[in-house]
Amino acid sequence: MHIKLKNCQPGHFYAVGVGPGSPDLITLRAANLIQSADTVIVPRSELAGESLALVTIRDLIGEQEVIEHVYPMKRDSAQTRSCWAEVATEVATRVSAGLSVVQVTIGDPMIYSTSSYLIESLTELLPSEHIHVVPGISAFQATAALLVEPLTLQEDRLTMMPATDMAAIAHALKHCETLVLYKVGPRLRQLAALLEEHRLLDQARLACYVEQNGREAIFRNFRDALTDDSHGYMSTVIVRVGNRSWEQNPPVGEVA
Amino acid sequence: MHIKLKNCQPGHFYAVGVGPGSPDLITLRAANLIQSADTVIVPRSELAGESLALVTIRDLIGEQEVIEHVYPMKRDSAQTRSCWAEVATEVATRVSAGLSVVQVTIGDPMIYSTSSYLIESLTELLPSEHIHVVPGISAFQATAALLVEPLTLQEDRLTMMPATDMAAIAHALKHCETLVLYKVGPRLRQLAALLEEHRLLDQARLACYVEQNGREAIFRNFRDALTDDSHGYMSTVIVRVGNRSWEQNPPVGEVA
Numbered sequence: 001m002h003i004k005l006k007n008c009q010p011g012h013f014y015a016v017g018v019g020p021g022s023p024d025l026i027t028l029r030a031a032n033l034i035q036s037a038d039t040v041i042v043p044r045s046e047l048a049g050e051s052l053a054l055v056t057i058r059d060l061i062g063e064q065e066v067i068e069h070v071y072p073m074k075r076d077s078a079q080t081r082s083c084w085a086e087v088a089t090e091v092a093t094r095v096s097a098g099l100s101v102v103q104v105t106i107g108d109p110m111i112y113s114t115s116s117y118l119i120e121s122l123t124e125l126l127p128s129e130h131i132h133v134v135p136g137i138s139a140f141q142a143t144a145a146l147l148v149e150p151l152t153l154q155e156d157r158l159t160m161m162p163a164t165d166m167a168a169i170a171h172a173l174k175h176c177e178t179l180v181l182y183k184v185g186p187r188l189r190q191l192a193a194l195l196e197e198h199r200l201l202d203q204a205r206l207a208c209y210v211e212q213n214g215r216e217a218i219f220r221n222f223r224d225a226l227t228d229d230s231h232g233y234m235s236t237v238i239v240r241v242g243n244r245s246w247e248q249n250p251p252v253g254e255v256a
Numbered sequence: 257m258h259i260k261l262k263n264c265q266p267g268h269f270y271a272v273g274v275g276p277g278s279p280d281l282i283t284l285r286a287a288n289l290i291q292s293a294d295t296v297i298v299p300r301s302e303l304a305g306e307s308l309a310l311v312t313i314r315d316l317i318g319e320q321e322v323i324e325h326v327y328p329m330k331r332d333s334a335q336t337r338s339c340w341a342e343v344a345t346e347v348a349t350r351v352s353a354g355l356s357v358v359q360v361t362i363g364d365p366m367i368y369s370t371s372s373y374l375i376e377s378l379t380e381l382l383p384s385e386h387i388h389v390v391p392g393i394s395a396f397q398a399t400a401a402l403l404v405e406p407l408t409l410q411e412d413r414l415t416m417m418p419a420t421d422m423a424a425i426a427h428a429l430k431h432c433e434t435l436v437l438y439k440v441g442p443r444l445r446q447l448a449a450l451l452e453e454h455r456l457l458d459q460a461r462l463a464c465y466v467e468q469n470g471r472e473a474i475f476r477n478f479r480d481a482l483t484d485d486s487h488g489y490m491s492t493v494i495v496r497v498g499n500r501s502w503e504q505n506p507p508v509g510e511v512a
Contacts, residue, residue, distance in 0.1 A: 002315045003279045003280055003282075003287075003315045003316075004279075004280070005280055006280075019283070022285075023259045023260075023284070024259055024260070024261055024262075024283065024284040024285040024288070025283050025284070025285055025391070026259075026283060026284055027275070027280065027281050027282060027283050027284075027393065028279070028280040028281070028282055028283075028284065028287065029278075029280040029281055031259075031284065032280070059258045059259045060259075075410075075502035075503075075506070075507075076502070077410070077501060077502060077503060108397050108407075109401070110397065110400040110401060110405070110406050110407045110408075111397075111406075111407050111408055111414075112408050112409065112410075112412075113406070115406075116406035116409050119404060119406075128404070131404055132401075132404070133400070133401035133402070133404050134401060135281070135393045135397035135398050135400070135401040136393075136397075137283065137391045137392075137393065138397070141364050141366065141367075141391035141392075141394070142391050144366040144389070144391070145365070145366060145388075145389035145390060145391040146389070148375060148384070148387055148388070148389050149366070150366050150369070150371075150372035150375075151364075151366045151367050152366075152367055152368050152416070153368065153372050154331075154333070154368075154418075155417070155418055155420065155421070155424075156368075156417070157415055157416070157417040157424070157428065158367075158415065158416045158417070159413055159414065159415045159416075159431075159432065160408070160413070160414045160415075160416075161411070161412070161413040161414070162410075162411055164411065164505065164506075164507035165411070165505050165507065168411075168413070168505070171431070172413065172431070175415075175427070175428070175431045176415065185507075187507070245333060246331035246332070246333060247331075247333060249420065249421050249424070250331070250420075251331075251420035251421065251441075251443065
């Protein structure tokens with residue numbers, strides 16, 4: 001392979017997505033930045049025994065300084081922001097001293113990610129041209145790939161949202177062809193009931209711990225997941241609501 | 257790097273996403289499958305002088321058979337399906353003879369991709385366990401990363417759709433916090449007028465040819481793009497409509 005790769009620049013920060021968990025779903029850019037960083041910040045949820053991001057990148061760690069940062073799993077904006085503001089100070093100290101710092105994050109740093117909070121604080125401490133983001137494969141993409149089921153075609157609309165608010169989900173089902181739900185958590189049965197009510201349970205798929213070695217579970221039949229409440233955790237739900245074809249929706253100003 | 261990689265299996269087909277265009281945004285899994293394939297199918301739009309996917313993976317091509325397949329850019333389902341049914345026959349012949357075949361696709365194979373049509377035809381010709389999909393970075397992710405602007409946080413809803421139908425876009429703006437639009441094409445000014453009407457033009461960003469060497473253009477100010485109609489092509493629009501916080505939206509069955 002002769003692909004040209006850029007190493008970390010001294011005095012720069014990189015928020016790097018590492019994909020859903022399998023080490024080989026990391027991009028070449030992400031892998032090279034992690035390997036060439038002086039410091040790697042690894043987030044760990046206070047509920048997890050180990051950092052999923054660290055498990056994913058373990059084979060890329062050698063001489064780098066690794067800082068594991070435990071973050072709260074509470075839905076509390078003030079607490080979340082203050083936690084990441086502390087990390088931002090640690091990052092800024094190193095970056096100002098000419099070191100390169102990578103924060104790794106499961107999935108994509110711009111999709112429901114702790115990186116957003118860290119970057120928010122960092123923009124007050126570092127010049128914006130020293131802050132970089134590298135995209136990563138998000139769990140919904142890995143799930144669709146494993147299912148071998150397209151997410152969108154032609155004029156389809158895809159909506160992605162957390163599965164916390166059943167009324168909001170019922171609303172979304174009316175305005176998209178594909179619905180992606182994250183963070184189902186303890187609401188798996190509630191969600192199943194809602195989908196059944198909309199006659200969409202047969203079009204719903206559930207993936208738990210997708211691309212995480214030894215823990216992955218894929219349910220093509222949503223009903224099979226309902227035997228165990230734990231299947232709502234680290235999960236992605238994809239509901240294929242319908243489809244909008246080219247023929248039904250010619251573009252504005254174009255003849256069908 | 258000691259990450260374990262699986263080569264292509266003989267007699268298997270892989271639809272492989274290669275990301276938006278930069279060779280280093282390919283995943284390790286995709287790169288290794290492309291390198292170990294007997295045959296690589298490369299799609300090229302009838303309007304393009306060269307295959308963007310081929311440019312992206314050029315450094316991964318050695319002894320593999322490369323088949324460039326020109327596909328129609330018409331919004332015609334029957335013509336598109338019949339074109340990919342032909343390719344499916346070529347693929348099935350090779351796979352049945354014990355060869356491994358990779359079809360590469362820009363972006364992600366499950367998001368508005370030609371791979372979906374090929375897979376649709378292949379499922380009639382091959383056992384389903386011989387058909388695999390590898391996800392890729394989609395242009396909206398690469399765009400958000402370059403902008404260093406989060407797509408979703410907390411309770412935000414993201415909707416992704418083609419920018420063909422202005423009425424559908426106006427509708428979507430009312431039902432999400434982040435709107436991602438693909439395929440703006442010649443409708444750039446129409447879209448700008450619509451966003452201005454909704455007082456959202458200042459929240460809109462445009463990226464053309466994102467992560468494509470030498471051609472990339474990023475517009476943080478949407479108005480700057482309106483000088484040139486060509487900026488609607490190979491483009492991604494991201495509109496940050498608003499935000500939904502945890503505090504405003506406590507989950508069902510949980511105390512705020």
